[in-house]
Amino acid sequence: MFPWLTVLALLPAVGALLLIFVKGGGAKLVALVFSLATVLVAAVVGFSYTPGGGMQFVEDAVWIAPLGAHYALGLDGIGLTLVILAVVITPLVIVASWHDFDGAPLRSGTRTAAGEQLPPKYDARVFFALVLLVETCALYLFLATDVFLFYVFFEVILIPMYFLIGGFGGARRAYAASKFLIFGLLGGFVMLASVIGLYVISAQAGKASYLLSDLMQLQIPTDTGRWLFVGFMFAFAIKAPLVPLHTWLPDAAEQSTPGGATMMVGVMDKIGTFGMIRFCLGIFPEASQWATPVVIVLAVISILYGAILAIGSKDIMRLIAFTSISHFGFIVLGIFALTSQSMVGSTLYMLNHGLSTATLFLVAGYLIKRRGARTVDDFGGVAKVAPVLAGLFLFAGLSTLSLPGLSSFVSEFMVLAGTFSRYSAVAVVSTLAIVLAALYILIMYQKTMTGPVTPEVEQSVTTDLNARERVAMVPLVLLILALGIYPKPMLDAITPAVTATMQHVGVTDPQPTISAEGGR
Known part of the structure; x- marks a missing residue:
């Protein structure tokens, strides 16, 4: 059988490698061509995928025999959802960042009048190569059905992301990139202990294997399973990120370029919540149920805490990062509410959040580049001089706050409705975030876009979005509208995979209760 998944995952890496030999503006074109070729392969795979057909396009070859490690890939409805997210966002980031590094002066080692270290000049080829490498790593992570293979790319993705932050970010890029790397390595180190533990247990059972299908059949002792679960969950909670392991994200998003922030929050961070479904629930069903009360409390704290901090944030990029912490709280809540409706909603939420956040980050980047400033108070009256941008x-803000008719509403409603059926009080408290979301989005829009045009905006924001910038936005807008109006194709793909996961965990949806009076 043709190795479609390998081709899909490796295409961006091949493009990144070729960029070494391409100079000038041709580098951008090569990056775009390979990202679009990846979209075409993903389309072939997606249209050939059969909902409810289990793991498909399976590839399996022995990789490191003494460790029981396999080069094993497979695709189910949950993985397909995130593959779509990765392949859609990457070419749009490339188009949106097309001129971000044109004519950048060589300024390595220099400082501003305020003493801030300026970023050095980097060849644009490096930026686009790193974006493609992030895409390759993400695709392997969403497709891997071997824990060892997953772990390798879980660590490797830190490298291109580190350089996207540290090589192209703002004045405090070194601090933000180092903090990102330290948190990521810490999570990976703890997860490694659990990965080794799985090898020991599988070897004791008579067959050393890291294949997910083999590990799901293991009879792991209760206490051991809980400790191993904690190792995986700790790493995924950092990646997601979940409070209190979230502090790296606002700094990293604030110091990243808009394209880098989009790849990080829109694509990379989904690895955490994906891993919770695929590996925490898949390998440790008993431990997942045991940890559910604590995880749900942390999810609710993330939902409210992220929203409150977003309201108080002045930096636009940092504000968007805080909104994502709140949204990731919703995703984790839906996963560990352990109902089919909430888990399907969480999986769809990963896709919808990625689309909404990408739109918001990229539009914010257009705005910041024109103004040369990034705080909310630096703007005012932009709608009068750049109505399309405004x-x-x-639109991106309304999608982020889950306006009915837009894609995020469907997934957020499903998470809350599914959670309510099992944990009604938790769902009610979490609903407060909807009000807070309206505050942080509408206040930001009011301060930046409405009112009289400030002199600074009048002098700096002299043009609206050009054709290239609009092209980068059109697919995102169309997908947000389409999934808001007709999410059925994605729900049909996700639901069978979620049903299989719930059956493996051993949970069923709560049955509705009917009062004695209601039954008369």
Whole structure:
């Protein structure tokens, strides 16, 4: 059988390698061509995928025999959802970042009048190569059905992301990149202990194997399983990120370029919540149920805490990062509410959050580049001088706050409704975040886009979005509208995979209760 998944995952890496030999503006074109070729392969795979057909396009070859490690890939409805997210966002980031590094002066080692270290000049080829490498790592992570293979790319993705932050970020890029790397390595180190533990247990059972299908059949002692679960969950909670392991994200997003922040929050961070479903629930069903009360409390704290901090944030990029912490709280809540509706909603939420956040980060990047400033108070009256930019900014914001008719509403509603059926009080408290979301989005829009045009905006924001910038936004807008109006194709793909996961965990949806009076 043709190795479609290998081709899909390796295409961006091949493009990144070729960029070494391409100079000038041709590098951008090569990056775009390979990202679009990846979209075409993903389309072939997606249209050939059969909902409810289990793990498909399976590839399996022995990789490191003494460790029981396999080069094993497979695709189910949950993985397909995130593959779509990765392949859609990457070419749009490339288009949106097309001129971000044109004519950048060589300024390595220099400082501003305020004493801030300026970023050095980097060849644009490096940026686009790193974006493609992040895509390759993410695709392998969403497709891997071997724990060892997953772990390798779980660590490797830190490298291109580190350089996207530290090589192209703002004045405090070194601090933000180092903090990102330290948190990521800490999570990976703890997870490694659990990965080794799984090898020991599988070897004791008579067959050393890291294949997910083999590990799901293991009879792991209760206490051991709980400790191993904690190792995986700790790493995924950092990646997601979940409070209190979230502090790296606002700094990293604030110091990243808009394209880098989009790849990080829109694509990379989904690895954490994906891993919770695929590996925590898949390998440690008993431990997942045991940890559910604590995880749900942390998820609710993340939902409210992220929203409150977003309201108080002045930096636009940092504000968007805090909104994502709140949204990741919703995703984790839906996963560990352990109902089919909430888990399907969480999986769809990963896709919808990625689309909404990508739109918001990229439009914010257009705005910041024009103004040369990034705090909310630096703007005012932008809608009068750049109405298309302001309209897209409002659209992205409304999608982020889950306006009915847009894609995020469907997934957030499913998470809350599914959670309510099992944990009604938790769902009610979490609903407060909807009000807070309206505050942080509408206040930001009001301060930046409405009112009289400030002199600084009038002098700096002299043009609206050009054709290239609009092209980068059109697919995101169309997908947000389409999934808001007709999410059925994605739900049909996700639901069978979620049903299989719940059956493996051994949970069923709560049955509705009918009062004695209601039954008369």
